[in-house]
Amino acid sequence: MKNLVIIGGSDAGISAALRAREIDPEIRPTMIVADNFPNFSICGLPYYISHDVTHWKNLAHRTREDVEKEGINLLLEHTAQSINTQSKQVTITDKTGTLKSLNYDKLIIGTGAISMRPNIPGLNHPGVFFLRWIPDSIAIDEHIKKHSPKTAVIIGAGYIGMEMSEALTKRGLTVSIVEFADSVMPSFDADFGNRIRDMLIHNGILVYNKIAVESINTIDKRLVVKGTGNLELPADMVLVSVGSVPNTALGQSIGINTGTKGAFKVNLKMETNIPDVYAAGDCAETWNRILQKYTYLPLGTVAHKQGRIAGENATGGSREFSGSLGTQSVKVFDKVIARTGLNEKEARDAGFQPVSTDFETWDHKVYYPPAEKLYIKVTADRTTKRILGAQMLGAYKTEVSKRIDIFATAIYHGIMVNEFSNYDLSYTPPLSSPWDPVQMAVQMIEKELKT
Amino acid sequence: MKNLVIIGGSDAGISAALRAREIDPEIRPTMIVADNFPNFSICGLPYYISHDVTHWKNLAHRTREDVEKEGINLLLEHTAQSINTQSKQVTITDKTGTLKSLNYDKLIIGTGAISMRPNIPGLNHPGVFFLRWIPDSIAIDEHIKKHSPKTAVIIGAGYIGMEMSEALTKRGLTVSIVEFADSVMPSFDADFGNRIRDMLIHNGILVYNKIAVESINTIDKRLVVKGTGNLELPADMVLVSVGSVPNTALGQSIGINTGTKGAFKVNLKMETNIPDVYAAGDCAETWNRILQKYTYLPLGTVAHKQGRIAGENATGGSREFSGSLGTQSVKVFDKVIARTGLNEKEARDAGFQPVSTDFETWDHKVYYPPAEKLYIKVTADRTTKRILGAQMLGAYKTEVSKRIDIFATAIYHGIMVNEFSNYDLSYTPPLSSPWDPVQMAVQMIEKELKT
Numbered sequence: 086m087k088n089l090v091i092i093g094g095s096d097a098g099i100s101a102a103l104r105a106r107e108i109d110p111e112i113r114p115t116m117i118v119a120d121n122f123p124n125f126s127i128c129g130l131p132y133y134i135s136h137d138v139t140h141w142k143n144l145a146h147r148t149r150e151d152v153e154k155e156g157i158n159l160l161l162e163h164t165a166q167s168i169n170t171q172s173k174q175v176t177i178t179d180k181t182g183t184l185k186s187l188n189y190d191k192l193i194i195g196t197g198a199i200s201m202r203p204n205i206p207g208l209n210h211p212g213v214f215f216l217r218w219i220p221d222s223i224a225i226d227e228h229i230k231k232h233s234p235k236t237a238v239i240i241g242a243g244y245i246g247m248e249m250s251e252a253l254t255k256r257g258l259t260v261s262i263v264e265f266a267d268s269v270m271p272s273f274d275a276d277f278g279n280r281i282r283d284m285l286i287h288n289g290i291l292v293y294n295k296i297a298v299e300s301i302n303t304i305d306k307r308l309v310v311k312g313t314g315n316l317e318l319p320a321d322m323v324l325v326s327v328g329s330v331p332n333t334a335l336g337q338s339i340g341i342n343t344g345t346k347g348a349f350k351v352n353l354k355m356e357t358n359i360p361d362v363y364a365a366g367d368c369a370e371t372w373n374r375i376l377q378k379y380t381y382l383p384l385g386t387v388a389h390k391q392g393r394i395a396g397e398n399a400t401g402g403s404r405e406f407s408g409s410l411g412t413q414s415v416k417v418f419d420k421v422i423a424r425t426g427l428n429e430k431e432a433r434d435a436g437f438q439p440v441s442t443d444f445e446t447w448d449h450k451v452y453y454p455p456a457e458k459l460y461i462k463v464t465a466d467r468t469t470k471r472i473l474g475a476q477m478l479g480a481y482k483t484e485v486s487k488r489i490d491i492f493a494t495a496i497y498h499g500i501m502v503n504e505f506s507n508y509d510l511s512y513t514p515p516l517s518s519p520w521d522p523v524q525m526a527v528q529m530i531e532k533e534l535k536t
Numbered sequence: 537m538k539n540l541v542i543i544g545g546s547d548a549g550i551s552a553a554l555r556a557r558e559i560d561p562e563i564r565p566t567m568i569v570a571d572n573f574p575n576f577s578i579c580g581l582p583y584y585i586s587h588d589v590t591h592w593k594n595l596a597h598r599t600r601e602d603v604e605k606e607g608i609n610l611l612l613e614h615t616a617q618s619i620n621t622q623s624k625q626v627t628i629t630d631k632t633g634t635l636k637s638l639n640y641d642k643l644i645i646g647t648g649a650i651s652m653r654p655n656i657p658g659l660n661h662p663g664v665f666f667l668r669w670i671p672d673s674i675a676i677d678e679h680i681k682k683h684s685p686k687t688a689v690i691i692g693a694g695y696i697g698m699e700m701s702e703a704l705t706k707r708g709l710t711v712s713i714v715e716f717a718d719s720v721m722p723s724f725d726a727d728f729g730n731r732i733r734d735m736l737i738h739n740g741i742l743v744y745n746k747i748a749v750e751s752i753n754t755i756d757k758r759l760v761v762k763g764t765g766n767l768e769l770p771a772d773m774v775l776v777s778v779g780s781v782p783n784t785a786l787g788q789s790i791g792i793n794t795g796t797k798g799a800f801k802v803n804l805k806m807e808t809n810i811p812d813v814y815a816a817g818d819c820a821e822t823w824n825r826i827l828q829k830y831t832y833l834p835l836g837t838v839a840h841k842q843g844r845i846a847g848e849n850a851t852g853g854s855r856e857f858s859g860s861l862g863t864q865s866v867k868v869f870d871k872v873i874a875r876t877g878l879n880e881k882e883a884r885d886a887g888f889q890p891v892s893t894d895f896e897t898w899d900h901k902v903y904y905p906p907a908e909k910l911y912i913k914v915t916a917d918r919t920t921k922r923i924l925g926a927q928m929l930g931a932y933k934t935e936v937s938k939r940i941d942i943f944a945t946a947i948y949h950g951i952m953v954n955e956f957s958n959y960d961l962s963y964t965p966p967l968s969s970p971w972d973p974v975q976m977a978v979q980m981i982e983k984e985l986k987t
Contacts, residue, residue, distance in 0.1 A: 511837075
């Protein structure tokens with residue numbers, strides 16, 4: 086194998102290239118990057134807007150030079166225009182529009198996703214933003230600097246909505262969040278989402294649930310977000326963060342099949358239906374380990390895993406993606422919320438007989454102040470006694486995110502409720518208790534199920 | 537089963553009683569407690585001395601009333617004097633010396649351990665302390681209040697030595713630690729121990745390694761610790777923390793077999809060789825899950841697990857202890873050190889072909905300040921590619937202890953090096969990176985082993 090070409094220079098693409106180099110140091114992958122920002126942490130954009138990050142250049146996981154030093158041939162500001170699967174060539178243009186052609190033996194497509202644009206009027210008004218790429222965050226930052234907006238409306242209460250509510254509050258804006266679902270963070274159960282909502286309100290955020298946004302208008306040079314129930318929210322800026330859609334046009338043009346939410350269909354080796362063409366990251370479907378079916382889950386962690394597998398397999402390997410559990414964590418103000426596996430509703434929808442415990446405890450021994458409140462909702466299947474998922478809310482810096490990872494690791498291995506307390510977890514009074522809170526929560530279910 | 541009698545009211549005993557009540561709500565276990573402190577957190581004693589804990593009463597996991605409310609019959613300040621296995625009776629005395637007799641159907645012995653007293657002269661001098669029980673910590677606190685000591689020598693650089701070096705520094709003392717081994721924290725590899733030693737020195741602790749203490753003398757009303765290499769350390773107080781020995785006299789008197797370090801031999805059901813008599817906690821041996829043999833590992837986490845199993849089995853269950861990995865964590869000054877499984881030396885001694893990576897990284901994305909340095913030493917077996925253990929050092933509040941628990945959970949399931957990156961661990965820039973540091977560390981080994 087001589088020519089490995091990768092389209093896309095974000096998480097999936099870089100992971101693929103690095104892994105290919107590990108497997109076969111003779112290979113020099115060529116990476117086509119549409120913009121000038123290879124290997125940037127798009128998850129860090131809210132922290133650039135909050136000014137926690139001092140310069141957007143710091144958001145690079147690796148600099149251009151770092152990437153090139155790894156033996157990767159970077160083509161920045163080049164766009165893949167077409168692929169010829171017969172001659173195995175990719176046609177690209179540079180920023181002057183000059184056409185070039187690249188031969189490939191193996192091709193990895195990591196074209197990512199784009200922001201979802203809901204079907205409402207007004208998205209193009211000045212002051213209405215999306216947040217996905219570096220230029221988006223620069224535009225928002227400049228808008229705040231130039232116009233000193235006082236109020237912002239965020240449409241969509243997912244992860245970006247959470248992080249941006251904190252970021253904009255830090256920049257001095259009064260923030261409203263408008264969400265279609267019953268509560269915030271729809272990937273959590275509604276009862277848990279209510280805890281998150283209360284935390285947001287405690288931090289000065291105005292939260293509007295069960296609202297379908299109908300339009301964004303301008304009145305007297307101000308924006309006004311209108312929604313169901315006669316909601317009218319004036320704002321000096323609006324952020325639309327309602328999800329993302331896979332960027333698949335190029336791949337579809339060569340006949341790559343698409344599935345869930347239009348993402349590329351791939352097998353566990355990250356192969357598409359086109360010979361020698363792989364897809365990975367936000368443009369591709371994600372195998373869900375518990376549901377045992379394909380889903381769409383555009384996350385950086387998944388993109389890294391899928392990219393690494395595509396890179397290995399494009400270099401002669403035969404590794405399989407073991408699936409995602411939808412593990413996610415997010416810091417919002419002084420709290421961290423995290424989840425893995427299935428929540429109770431997802432479990433019920435998938436045909437399980439879920440039993441859940443909403444457990445409240447301290448993150449560590451309360452005699453060593455300050456201990457902080459920790460909420461854990463564990464969901465198990467009443468029939469098989471298998472742990473299906475966990476949701477957690479606790480204070481920043483109290484190990485919430487790595488506690489969810491204990492569940493993620495356990496669920497990966499298919500742990501049963503009555504085996505979970507076998508884990509030899511660490512304890513010291515400033516950090517835990519002799520049974521870690523995660524074990525205490527599962528013991529509640531053990532009692533309930535009498536196992 | 538009618539009468540469940542438990543000797544000992546610390547971690548193992550309480551866990552046994554609580555679990556027995558869960559399994560069979562008809563049972564009212566009788567618990568014989570020698571002192572007046574049932575269910576106290578002896579792991580918290582250093583924090584009472586440091587004054588992080590405001591009153592020693594706060595160290596109770598549960599108050600006496602809490603314990604009794606759980607349906608447990610508490611006999612405080614009662615001592616078990618003898619056991620008649622024929623008539624199935626325990627003879628006890630109260631604090632006046634009055635004899636009583638208790639019938640048992642099942643008996644659980646959780647008599648714990650006592651501080652090891654090394655074979656050197658001078659242990660009885662005023663100002664020489666051990667730390668195991670509440671009265672020890674009160675004595676140390678009163679000594680400091682009364683005599684305002686300026687300097688302390690701690691003999692033994694294990695967990696208690698670490699915690700007490702911080703506690704006594706907080707109380708204004710200059711602290712020296714004297715340790716027989718090559719470095720501090722002998723349950724870590726020496727190279728990792730050196731990092732810990734450097735951290736102690738950075739915090740003003742004087743560290744003396746490879747010293748065998750020969751005597752504690754008094755000269756001009758001051759204590760002087762003398763050791764090999766002509767070491768002479770004057771001190772206003774001395775803490776001897778060189779480990780613990782199982783408290784087994786009562787059990788031995790009825791013929792319970794003892795094994796490693798004199799601890800009670802038990803099977804995985806926590807049964808001793810005497811019918812209807814169980815042992816759990818610091819008085820009993822501990823099955824090591826990786827070594828597949830019995831060891832002695834007096835830890836609160838293990839005591840809780842063993843007690844819970846003894847309580848379940850004494851009530852008709854048949855649960856087996858799944859073994860310990862020796863998981864431990866400790867906060868020292870502004871750092872946390874943690875370990876699980878086998879270190880490199882232990883792995884080699886056990887006949888494995890260890891391969892280790894000493895990996896240094898940041899606890900989370902460095903663009904979100906402040907990120908903190910994290911050191912991870914992972915050890916795997918070159919032959920089987922199985923992960924055997926991990927050691928970690930990082931800043932307090934950067935999820936070090938629950939990161940070691942990801943390893944503890946993974947090693948429980950026998951994870952292989954090339955499967956570890958499959959785990960769907962959480963990521964958000966303020967708390968991790970798209971590959972968590974634990975996965976990056978294992979990927980170093982993957983490269984090394986070319987798996």
